[in-house]
Amino acid sequence: MxxxxxxxxxxxxxxxxxxxxxxxxxxxxxxxxxxxxxxxxxxxxxxxxxxxxxxxxxxxxxxxTRAEIFLAAVERLRERALAHPGEGSIQELATRIVAILHSDEAIALHRLVIASAREFPELGAQFYRDGPESYIAALRGHVSDPELAEALFSLLLGEPHRRRLLGLTPTPTAAEAEALALAALARLGIS
Missing domain, CATH: 1.10.10.60 (Homeodomain-like)
Known part of the structure; x- marks a missing residue:
């Protein structure tokens, strides 16, 4: 009770x-x-x-600390996206990254770290290490060129992610996340 x-x-x-x-x-x-x-x-x-x-x-x-809690939330998203980084195809990994990073929770955390980075710079730095750097590292496991992995990560977010951050578009459906991932891979000639 x-x-x-x-x-x-x-x-x-x-x-x-x-x-x-x-x-x-x-x-x-x-x-x-x-x-x-x-x-x-x-x-x-x-x-x-x-x-x-x-x-x-x-x-x-x-x-x-609160920072540990915040970063644990970021880590939880990363674990969902990279649940099996060495398994599956690059298309599956790219689709999971799009689906997770364009989700309402990830968008809200991204907005929050941007708003807080000036006051809490260590939070912004750790967010980058635990977030984007780890996603790029996972993509490197599927492509040989480190610059290509970074370019792919940028395309997986790109303008659709910016529109999400600004609240202009809803969370993509599973089909839309897959289409965005496949378009990014095709643009870079990755199959």
């Missing part, structure tokens, strides 16, 4: 690994929601605790 502002009752004892993963995801979901609504600097651990319905101790069991 939960009272106003209280943490919901959970089973006693040490959580299982699956419960820890679920709780971590709940913390990330709550934090992303709050970051998007209030900006990176406008969110406290108390805000996250309240939104996620966990204790501060639970949050600190997973994350030491």
């Amino acid at each position: 939960m009272t106003d502002g209280a943490v919901p009752a959970r089973k006693r004892g040490r959580p299982t690994e699956a419960e820890r993963v679920q709780r971590r995801d709940e913390i990330l979901d709550a934090a992303v929601k709050l970051f998007i609504a209030n900006g990176f600097g406008g969110v406290t651990f108390d805000d996250i605790r309240e939104e996620a319905h966990v204790t501060k101790r639970t949050i600190y069991g997973h994350f030491a």
